[in-house]
Amino acid sequence: MRKTIQRLLVGLFLTILGFILALLISIPVAGLGSQARLAALTNTTIPGQNGNPDVRAYVARPPGQGPFPVVIMIHEFFGLNESIVGKAEGLAQEGYLVIAPDTFRGSTTTWIPRAIYQVITTDQAQVNTDLDAVFTWLQTQPDADLNRTGIVGFCYGGRVSLLYSLHNNRIAATVIFYGSSETNPEVLKNLPGPVLGIFGGADASIPLEEVRALEAGLQQAGIPHEITIYEGQPHAFVTDINAIRAGGVQAQAWQQMLRFLEMHVKNAGQSRSGQALTHTPGFAWRYYAWLVWEHAFGSASHTHKH
Numbered sequence: 001m002r003k004t005i006q007r008l009l010v011g012l013f014l015t016i017l018g019f020i021l022a023l024l025i026s027i028p029v030a031g032l033g034s035q036a037r038l039a040a041l042t043n044t045t046i047p048g049q050n051g052n053p054d055v056r057a058y059v060a061r062p063p064g065q066g067p068f069p070v071v072i073m074i075h076e077f078f079g080l081n082e083s084i085v086g087k088a089e090g091l092a093q094e095g096y097l098v099i100a101p102d103t104f105r106g107s108t109t110t111w112i113p114r115a116i117y118q119v120i121t122t123d124q125a126q127v128n129t130d131l132d133a134v135f136t137w138l139q140t141q142p143d144a145d146l147n148r149t150g151i152v153g154f155c156y157g158g159r160v161s162l163l164y165s166l167h168n169n170r171i172a173a174t175v176i177f178y179g180s181s182e183t184n185p186e187v188l189k190n191l192p193g194p195v196l197g198i199f200g201g202a203d204a205s206i207p208l209e210e211v212r213a214l215e216a217g218l219q220q221a222g223i224p225h226e227i228t229i230y231e232g233q234p235h236a237f238v239t240d241i242n243a244i245r246a247g248g249v250q251a252q253a254w255q256q257m258l259r260f261l262e263m264h265v266k267n268a269g270q271s272r273s274g275q276a277l278t279h280t281p282g283f284a285w286r287y288y289a290w291l292v293w294e295h296a297f298g299s300a301s302h303t304h305k306h
Helices: 002-031 034-041 082-092 112-120 124-138 156-167 208-221 241-245 249-266 285-296
Strands: 044-046 055-060 068-074 097-101 144-154 173-177 195-200 225-230
Touching (some): 044 124, 055 082, 082 097, 082 241, 124 144, 144 156, 156 173, 195 208, 241 249
Parallel strands (some): 144 173, 195 225
Antiparallel strands (some): 055 097
8 A cells, every 4th residue: 555655656746747847848949939930020120229139129100201109019928929019000000100129039929838937037127228229219210209108018018018117207108908016106106107007807917906006006106097997807808909999898998098198198298207217126926926827727818819
């Protein structure tokens, strides 16, 4: 009996060890072909600054001469993909020059463990450096009106957008689609413009308590804001431009963003010109742990199309 139990325990240990090894091996394997995928998706190379790598990006321009209001669009933790490119094109049709940069420096995936690896190995300071290069490049574009610049991010990109707005006091407005947020009013008071936050009521990765804390923090900080919880909606419920155009709740959230951008970016007056902040946030372990669950098994597991 003891030997049988020992054999079972050894078998279980070896099974778990094999699973862990396979998972670890899958992470670099899932990164193979990223450069080719990004080359097929992007249409612009932006010079890096201070010896940093160039930034690959997809730029969508509206018809006409401009200068146009600008939106920087930040991808999810999967990296720059067709979904973001489609949304960039859809937003450009509304009269915005949209730039969607690759913030993972050459990596994009559909494999969740690789997506988490991308986030863990990319700190906000590096992202800010690359987005500064994007902002500098935009200043050389005659059809870009940098006085009317907003930033929009989805999931991982929602958090990045808020943190970059704290870093760059020329951002007129910030849109967060279901991203983990800063909630400290002493930090939030440095934002240079209003914030739109769109969240799903069924999203376990961002508890409603955190959404309410963000709302309260913005209120205490004196930052104009609009925070909406779409009841019953999962994480990442705004999937792609075709689903948006089909109507329903995705179209409602998209239209809410368009109204916000029209008021605070397209028709922007003088921004608050908040103080640029050197802010080093901690890694949002809880958020990303729940994010894995949401995408693998939870509310977002059947909503993403890549």
